[in-house]
Amino acid sequence: MKEKFFITSTAYSVQPRKTAKKTVYDVVFRVITTRGETKQKKLSGFPSVAKAKQGHADFITANCT
Numbered sequence: 167m168k169e170k171f172f173i174t175s176t177a178y179s180v181q182p183r184k185t186a187k188k189t190v191y192d193v194v195f196r197v198i199t200t201r202g203e204t205k206q207k208k209l210s211g212f213p214s215v216a217k218a219k220q221g222h223a224d225f226i227t228a229n230c231t
Contacts, residue, residue: 171197
């Protein structure tokens, strides 16, 4: 079963990262586990800022209560 998280803030950061051939974007944000621990999550490798923002929204929708 997938671990569920709580989201307490809508803050997140989109960071560009250069690879050998192109620039990709990573999203960094914090969530709280069901045990009360704060964890930093990183979703990486998005081709654009818009896709990175959508990836963050999809993760929150699927994994957070």
